[in-house]
Amino acid sequence: MTDPQLWWYVARASGLVAWAAMTGSVLWGVLLATRVLRSIDNPAWLQDLHRWLGGTALIMAGLHMLSLMLDGWTHFSLTEIFVPLAAAYRPWPVALGIVAFYLLAAVYGSSLLRPKMPRRLWKALHYGSYISVILVSFHAGWSGSDVGAWGYRLVAFILLGLTTVAVLVRVLTSTAATPLPPPPQAAPAQPMTVTATYPLTREVLGIDLSRQGGTELPVWTPGAHLTLQLPNGLVRCYSLCGDPADRSRYRIAVHLAAPSRGGSAWLHANAVPGKILDVSGPDNHFMLEPAEDYLFVAGGIGITPIKAMIEALPAHRRWRLVYIGRSRATMAFSRELKQRWPQHVSVYARDETGVRPDLARILDGTTAAVYCCGPASMTEELATLVPAPRLHIERFTPAPQQPYPPRRAFEVTCRRSNTHVHVSEHQSLLDALERAQLPVHSSCREGICGACQVGVIAGQPQHLDSVASEEDKDRAGVIYPCVSRSHTTSLTLDL
Structure with a gap:
């Protein structure tokens, strides 16, 4: 500690580390902002790394400033360290460093x-x-005493080059980055075999599906769903609730609805080992976004996508689950989840409490990202309690829509196929496209699943779906033609 050169070395080393960490934090922030890394199962640790690099840069910058005060040659005062232009030594370059620290x-x-x-x-x-x-x-280049050294120059060129690349990438992708990236081209339905069925509760049937021949299945991420095209003509979506690392099978859970519209009843009666079903997907419009803290709210069978999300979280992530249902006997995975994470999971069975829990009280004071899947009464209540940027919902049924003027006809131009389609007031945009031999991959046909997403090139869509907020859809330039229409007399679609 008495070596007169010690603090000189500490000042230079800490300054370079702060510079490198700051540049790394900016680069990582660009990757997160442009959603290059969105496809990773649980990208929250990437945000942690971004924040860790920023914190390291701040600490190293503080050490750099402290060492300048302790260095016998520079011997900066407290005022010179924290007040721009107060330093006698190269006041302008030093001032740039002080302003950079505050920023x-x-x-x-x-x-x-x-x-x-x-x-x-x-x-x-x-x-x-x-x-x-x-x-x-500029601070490092103008105020450093060793800027002529080849090692310093090499580090400077590398860091400045990386910063330039980061700025260019951010500028070029700022308009392209979107919270709703267009889905990949939908794969056609393929036959899959029911390999196992098992009761999860008296009303919920677990079903395992595998490819014929046992080949590996495509990767899926928590929140994804399969679309089953049933022999009775119905098309139904079911969330995946198994292990994404298990590429040999997909696992879904089917609640026997009362009354059933035909899908769940058919599966409960006919899905037996050896049965072949046409399956498409997986598709995901309920992705797990990076966050420090999560609050999961599941109602009944809405636990299926939530379970996969919870199991994908790293051990140190903060989260809690509020699981609501009629009775524990009807709530799939309730015992398993409570046993594995007793401190994180709260189960509210109405036959035990008599009432549904007070969601306003549960949410009071929380800043967590809220993920909810469940019946409309639950999702709509949460929509009034949680700010939109923190709320992520997957619905069973379409959200209530505000009253709109009577439906009117409009014209559609499909840019890629150079086709013009008339949509009458009595038909949906999806039906009109299919009638014009422009089939669009679809599933629920109720504006819930997001499978029929189409790009909008011109015109103003009238969003009547429940997939995402109108702001996000307009920013992404998409429409869900199964239910949505047009405010303008014409639309131009990327079809």
């Missing part, structure tokens, strides 16, 4: 306060990270 502190602080901040303010502050890296670059 970095503001960006990192906004990350910690993100759940309590308006999204626009948080986003505006985060753009300060680019400015901070640029200021640090």
Whole structure:
């Protein structure tokens, strides 16, 4: 500690580490913002790494400033360290470093306060990270005493090059990045064999499906669903609730609805080992997004996608589950979940409590990302209690729609096929496209599953679905033609 050169080395080393960590944090933030890494099962740890790099940069910058105060040659005072232009030594380059430090502190602080901040303010502050890296670059180049060393120059060129690439990527993808990326081209339904069935409760049947020949199945992520085309002509979607790492089978759970519209009753009566069903998917419109803290709310059979999400979380992630149902005897996986995570899982059976739990009280004070799957009464109540940016819903039935003027006819131009389609006031856009020999992959035909997503090139869609918010759909430039129509007299679709 008495070596006069020690703090000189500490100042330089900590400054370079802070610069490198800051650049790495910006690069990782770009990857997250552009959703390049969205397909990973549970990308929350990526956000942790982004935040860890930012925190490391802040700590190293603080150490750099402290070492400059302790260095016998520079011997900065507290005022010179924290007040721009107060330093006698190269005041302007030093001032750039001080401003960069304050920007970095503001960006990192906004990350910690993100759940309590308006999204626009948080986003505006985060753009300060680019400015901070640029200021640090000039600060290092103008105030350092060893900028002529080849090692320093090499590090500087690498970090400046990476920062330039990050800025260019962010600019080029800022309009393309969207919370609703177009789904991949839908694969045709393929025959799959029922390999096992087993009762999960007296009303819920577990069904395992495998490819004929035993070949590996496509990868799926928590929240995904299969679409079953049943022999009785019905098409039904069921969430996957097995292990994504098991590529030999898909596992679903089917609740026997009362009264059944025909899908669940047919499966309960006819799905036996050896039965062959036409299956498409998996598709996912209920993805698990990165978050520090999760609150899962499941109603009845809505536990199926939630279970897969919970099992995909790393051990250190903060989460809790509120599982609501008529009775434990009808609530699939309730015993298993309670035994595995007793501190995280709360089961509310109405035959025990007499009433449904008070969701407003449960949500009071929480800043967690809320994921809900269940009946309409539950999802609509949550929609009034949780801010839209933190709420993620998968519905059993379409959300209630506000009154709209009477339906009217409109024209559709399909750009890629150069086809014009007339949609009368008495038919859906999906029906009109199918009649014009432009089939669109669809499933529920109720505006719930999102399978029929189509890109919009021109015109203003009238969104009548329950897949996502109107703002997200307009930003993504998509329409769900099974129920949605057009505000304008014409639409141009990417078909």
